[in-house]
Amino acid sequence: MLPRFRHGMAPAVRISRRRNYATASNQVNIVEVGPRDGLQNEKGVIPVSVKAELISRLGRAGVQIIEAGSFVSPKWVPQMAGTAEVLAKAERFPGVRYPVLVPNQKGLDAVTSLLAQNPASPPLTDEISIFTAATDAFTRANLNTTTAESLERLAPVTRAALDQGLRVRGYVSVVIACPYSGPVDYARVRDVAKALVDMGCYEVSLGDTVGMGTPAQVSEMLEEVKKSVPVENLAGHFHDTYGTAVSNVLTALEHGIRTIDASIGGLGGCPYSPGATGNVATEDVLYALQGSKYHVAGTKDGTIDLEQMVDIGWWISEQLGRESTSRAGRAIRARRLREQQKAKL
Numbered sequence: 001m002l003p004r005f006r007h008g009m010a011p012a013v014r015i016s017r018r019r020n021y022a023t024a025s026n027q028v029n030i031v032e033v034g035p036r037d038g039l040q041n042e043k044g045v046i047p048v049s050v051k052a053e054l055i056s057r058l059g060r061a062g063v064q065i066i067e068a069g070s071f072v073s074p075k076w077v078p079q080m081a082g083t084a085e086v087l088a089k090a091e092r093f094p095g096v097r098y099p100v101l102v103p104n105q106k107g108l109d110a111v112t113s114l115l116a117q118n119p120a121s122p123p124l125t126d127e128i129s130i131f132t133a134a135t136d137a138f139t140r141a142n143l144n145t146t147t148a149e150s151l152e153r154l155a156p157v158t159r160a161a162l163d164q165g166l167r168v169r170g171y172v173s174v175v176i177a178c179p180y181s182g183p184v185d186y187a188r189v190r191d192v193a194k195a196l197v198d199m200g201c202y203e204v205s206l207g208d209t210v211g212m213g214t215p216a217q218v219s220e221m222l223e224e225v226k227k228s229v230p231v232e233n234l235a236g237h238f239h240d241t242y243g244t245a246v247s248n249v250l251t252a253l254e255h256g257i258r259t260i261d262a263s264i265g266g267l268g269g270c271p272y273s274p275g276a277t278g279n280v281a282t283e284d285v286l287y288a289l290q291g292s293k294y295h296v297a298g299t300k301d302g303t304i305d306l307e308q309m310v311d312i313g314w315w316i317s318e319q320l321g322r323e324s325t326s327r328a329g330r331a332i333r334a335r336r337l338r339e340q341q342k343a344k345l
Contacts, residue, residue, distance in 0.1 A: 027258060027295050030259075030262055030286075030296060030298070031065045031067060031099075031205070032065060032066045032263070032264060033262065033263050034058070035058070035067060036068065037261070037267075038264065038265070038267025039054075040077050041268060042079050046079055048086055048089065054316050056091035057315070058312060059299075060091075062298035062301070064298055064299055064304075065097050066098055066099075068083065068086060068087055068090065068098040069087070069100055071084075071100060071101070072102075083100060094299075095299055096299065097125075097126065098125045099125060099129055100128055101171075102161075103131070104157060105156065107128075127166060127168070127169060128161050130154045130157060130158060130169075131170070131173065132196070133174050133192075134147070134172055134173065135184060137181040138209075147192060151192070151195050159199075168201050169201055169203050169205065170203070171207060172189060172204060172205070172206055172207060175206045175208060176213035177213070186220060186225065190228050191228070193229045205234075205237045205261055206221070206234060208245075211238070211240055211244075211245065211277060213238065213248055214244055222234070234257050235257060235259035237279070238261075239278065239279055239280070240266065240281070245279075260285060261279065262281065262282035263278060264312055265278075265282075265313035265314070265316055265329065266284070266326045267317075281313065281328065282304075282309055283309050283328040283332075284328045286304060288328075290306075306328075306332075310332045
């Protein structure tokens with residue numbers, strides 16, 4: 001049995017969070033996870049200046065929610081070292097939020113210390129993310145605990161963050177398939193997501209960490225989760241291992257989800273999921289939603305500038321010594337090169 005949480009502040013907190021993130025029925029929020037989820041699996045250590053510049057460029061392109069890093073031990077995730085410096089150095093933009101991932105109370109203490117040492121209005125960050133998984137096998141590989149134990153450990157962290165006035169967002173990994181135990185019981189996903197909402201998370205991001213999910217599977221999973229969690233409290237997080245991420249995004253939107261996690265240039269992966277590729281590319285999501293009934297929210301004339309995002313995707317990929325894996329990014333760049341060649345004739 002998974003623990004149930006009935007923290008007294010949770011219902012009021014969730015209502016206020018939904019009001020802050022209120023959207024029209026067709027408006028889609030993008031959580032840009034490239035600076036955290038995208039970079040954390042890189043082999044080399046990434047300079048603070050590069051990470052801060054990435055966040056700054058994303059803000060200039062109109063991205064409203066940028067996951068800026070994580071307060072985890074550099075021993076385990078060296079790529080996330082210096083997150084406090086990154087937050088302090090990155091250019092700030094009105095209306096843009098900069099959530100950070102914390103694994104435990106020590107991570108939250110680091111956030112608290114950073115905010116105390118750098119008083120600002122608005123603060124460097126006003127939101128943390130916490131994480132667990134839908135299977136015990138994955139949670140043990142990631143956190144060395146069962147899922148139930150991880151939720152018990154996260155409950156006091158969430159309460160402390162809420163008491164400090166911070167938003168709290170939850171992640172659930174491997175909602176379709178687990179690399180260690182195979183197909184996932186969607187009722188289990190539902191129970192874990194509900195436990196996170198009950199403890200005070202205003203939103204829970206459902207992650208197809210392995211990237212094996214098909215639209216049919218995503219639809220079935222969401223139908224089950226929505227039995228216990230309101231769809232406005234859910235977000236979609238899809239990896240593109242099998243090339244189905246954009247289709248899964250569209251499926252999630254049809255189910256009423258209005259927040260999608262995406263990563264610039266398709267950066268990312270999962271160290272505990274062998275063979276898993278990066279997150280769905282932000283550029284691909286933006287391109288796919290053009291001309292649709294959905295509108296992507298952003299600060300660049302009310303949306304996110306696709307052309308600028310393509311440039312950013314190539315820039316950060318080159319910083320990492322590779323090409324962008326975004327299909328839209330590659331195609332748009334090829335089109336530009338053709339146009340440039342024609343102009344020279």
